[in-house]
Amino acid sequence: MLSLEELRGVVRGKVLISEPMSDHTTIGVGGPADFFVEPVDRDDLCRAVTFFRRHRLPCLVLGRGSNLLVHDDGVRGAVIAASGALCGYRIRRDGLVASAGEPLSLLAARSFEAGLGGIEMLQGIPGTLGGALVMNAGAWGQQMSDVVVSVDVFDGDRVRTLKRDAIGFAYRCSGLDDTVVLGAALRLRHLSEADVRERTAAREEAMRRRKATQPLSWPNAGSIFRNPLPGESPDGLGAGAMIEQCGLKGLGVGGAVISDVHANMIINTGGATASDVMELIHRAREAVSSRFGVMLELEVMLAGFENACC
Ligand SMILES: Cc1cc2nc3c(=O)[nH]c(=O)nc-3n(C[C@H](O)[C@H](O)[C@H](O)COP(=O)(O)OP(=O)(O)OC[C@H]3O[C@@H](n4cnc5c(N)ncnc54)[C@H](O)[C@@H]3O)c2cc1C
Missing domain, CATH: 3.90.78.10 (UDP-N-acetylenolpyruvoylglucosamine reductase, C-terminal domain)
Structure with a gap:
């Protein structure tokens, strides 16, 4: 039986009981999580995950909640918020290394400003890097699996680095669902001045299309259904x-x-x-x-x- 005092002794971050998930999903729907944990950093998050696994309680890692529908009765076990705990990124000559809680939009904008292409069209996706990797998020001809070099995951015992080919990416899914994604290395390509001009126009057009074709002023969870693959509809x-x-x-x-x-x-x-x-x-x-x-x-x-x- 889990004691709250024991949990508070293990996790340095905030621990909430019966926290409404409607406050943590972009569609604004969802009942209470038994335990809602906001770890302060990566070690704290890993300690929380290990703690819940040891108590055989299910753990849901939450990014921005922009692709999530939570039942009205809520979720049993723990929800662990990753966005405040997994922070930081570094732009390199040929890509970037980032923690999973970083907003994808920010990474797309900063890497493009640094003259790197590969995720610049993903700027309007309102999730974290972790959520984008789990979902293999994509838009306008780009998707995460095209740029991933490796992903760091925590399996409850240790941190492992998975190379792209071991991850099982497919259209809007990955083999990362049952892991805790801590961060990733992405390979991006250097853009020439002409590329930058062309991509700037494409990004502006994509943002215009998003505003015109998506109900952005209402709470929603993005696309509800996957698009059928070619030949399936x-x-x-x-x-x-x-x-x-x-x-x-x-x-x-x-x-x-x-x-x-x-x-x-x-x-x-x-x-x-x-x-x-x-x-x-x-x-x-x-x-x-x-x-x-x-x-x-x-x-x-x-x-x-x-x-x-x-
Ligand atoms: C207005 C709007 C527009 C959108 N447009 C697009 C689009 O163009 N393309 C697209 O692909 N998607 C789109 N989405 C959907 C959504 O933003 C993406 O799927 C996004 O990548 C989800 O990230 P998140 O951080 O919000 O994940 P969450 O919704 O919090 O979680 C999604 C899944 O990932 C898991 N997860 C999250 N973080 C971690 C982690 N660190 N470790 C392990 N598991 C984790 C969760 O447990 C859950 O199973 C849109 C959504 C909205 C609301």
Whole structure:
């Protein structure tokens, strides 16, 4: 049986009990985490992970919560916030080395300013480096797996360095789900002056498109479904296009609504619950399956749904 005093004796950072996850996810949904830990640094985070594993309690490592849907009953065990604990980055001649809690947008901006290309198009993704590695985040023709050299992970006992080919990256997923990502080395390429001009224009256009085609003023969790791979949907339609063609834009359940700007995003218009969001997910899946014969897969990660009826 875990004692709070024992935990507070191990972890130097803040330890909260029954912390609402709605305060830690960009969609603003989710019930309480039994334990919510904000370690002060990497050692503190590793100690917390080891502590929970020793007590056989599940541990969810949290980045910015921008790709996460947490059950209304919350998550059992611990949520460990990585963003304040895993800080720091160094730009090198041919890439960068960064801790997993650093915002991806910041790394994209700073490396581009240093004349390096490879992640500059990922600037609008609102997550941490750790979350981006786990999700193999990508946009506008770039994705994390293209630039990873190695990733440092903690397995509960020791820190290991995994080379890119051992990680099992695929479209919007990786083999990193069950590890704690501490940081990574990325290889980026030197940009000529002409490249910089062309990439600057491309970045501005991408940010303009994001603002025009995403419901950025509402809480959301990014794309709910993965886009089908080439050949997996009629005419190569993306998840959003199929949902839109099913006439589901604007469909609401409780406080959750399928965005009328981007049909693959669900927004929280106020007071949405995870079960509202789940109901929309089920309806979109059913509609797309019966009209297009495509079973959409979730891109958003679920937490706390294991044994729950959703
Ligand atoms: C408005 C908006 C736009 C978006 N646009 C894009 C886009 O263009 N492309 C794209 O790919 N995604 C996009 N996303 C989704 C999301 O931002 C990315 O998936 C991002 O990489 C998630 O990072 P995070 O830090 O928020 O991770 P979280 O949501 O906190 O976590 C995601 C998963 O990673 C795990 N995780 C996080 N950090 C660690 C760590 N250090 N160690 C181990 N596991 C960890 C979590 O346990 C969870 O399973 C968008 C989201 C929003 C809200």
